[in-house]
Amino acid sequence: MSTDSTPSGPGASAAPDLPPLGSGAHQHRLTMIALVATLGGLLFGYDTGVINGALLPMSAELGLTEVTEGVVTSSLLFAAAIGALTIGYVSDAWGRRRTILLLAVMFFLGAMLCVFTPGLGLLIAGRIVLGLAVGGASTVVPVFLAELAPYEIRGSLSGRNEMMVVLGQLAAIVINAILGNTLGHLEGVWRIMLAVAALPALALFFGMLRMPESPRWLMARGRTDEALEVLKTVRSEERAQAEVDDIQRLVHEDRQERGEGLRGVLTNRWLLRLLLTGIAVAVFQQLTGINVIMYYGQVVLTESGFGQNAALVANIAPSVIGVIGAIIALWMMERVDRRTTFITGYTLVTVFHVLIGAATLAVPQDSPARPYIMLVLIVGFVGSMQTFLNVATWVILSEMFPLHMRAVGMGVSVLCMWVANGLLSLFFPVLIAHLGMTACFFGFAVLNALAVLVMWRFLPETRGRTLEQVEEDVATGAIFVVPGREED
16 A cells, blocks of 8 residues: 555546645644634543543442443443434534534533432433534534645544544543542542533633634535635635635536435445445444443453552553554554555454453463553553554544535444444443453454455545545545455
8 A cells, every 4th residue: 555645546536736735824723723623522532431430439329230330321322323413414504613512512511411410310311412412523523624624634633533532531531530549438529520521511612603614514505705714714815715616616516416415325336335334434443342441441451350449540551542542643644545544453453352362361360460461452452443543533434425425424424333332332241241351352353354354345545635536536436446456
């Protein structure tokens, strides 16, 4: 696979003929927009990760059973599946900016419902509201960033959202560890853990009030003058006009030649193939087992031989390496082809799953080295996944779908991602109790070896193409032509 800046091979588009980006105030404006919008990713990470440390004191106070613990944990995830699908359509109708404002309100209200709940019912309701917001953020924020970003830095800019997700997960685990060790004797410490999420929710709301709308969304609605004014704030004037002309041409062709919505996707060979590929990318990300570590890291580490308190502290290590991996991933986005990144990532994840499974067999349970060997291998797995797959998954989902199917493509793909996440999270405690860690991680190895084959066969290359070039290549099927591999 090539790692140069321009895709090569049959059917690959040439580098876009656009004026250079230049430097100046527009670059700083784009950075600020990305910082504010990715607060949605931070909330995504915090609200999914906070349950890791909050569940045990929550269960003690509210009298939760193993079944209700599973319901509390998975309710957010299944709601996120619904949010991913429905809120994508809301963003098409309302615009990306107004939808993110709505998500900020939902994040705040969901957190407050959980914090002030007197019992299980309102707690689950709050988790559902948070889940709808998380699912919506996972769909809308990457699309918003991709539609604002110039193609030269689209991967790294869109990928910042996933870096904020892992930062949010790290923040949740660190805050939980601090609060658990300092205020753990207090009844209701878990409420403080959940309340922290209200602060970035407020920052997201007030920050987005000053942010612009997506220029591509504006142009799809015929609001060309507004789109040009937005682009002039994040591009040089010459580059802004050139991009408007390019987008306008594609929007016009899209209206004339293609249907919209799910029906149009299902009746078009290339769009259907693209949708199925997006679903595969999304589902396989969850089948790495990454969220088994994020949600049940304390359980896995306890099974590995750590005491409960030691496991809570050791749990920080995978989150730290996750942040480091996300930073490396951002650097890679504009330097390494998407296909190379995915194939490498799933290969490494497969290797680490095999090593984890083998270690559970080879290292005696009473060995003092066992927990540390397992921790090193788990850190290696998380590092590989976060470096090569987490950021890359969200980047390619945000850029591989044409404008007219972006909402349905992202929505359906992320819906399937959250369903896979919810099912795995719901049943993992049962699986590890009945099958043990050995069988679970060998099972993950088989699934990720399959992912290597699927990515090699079906994943398109999008690096170095504008979103408009991606759209043209999808229409002809050229996006699926990869050097060194013949198409059917």
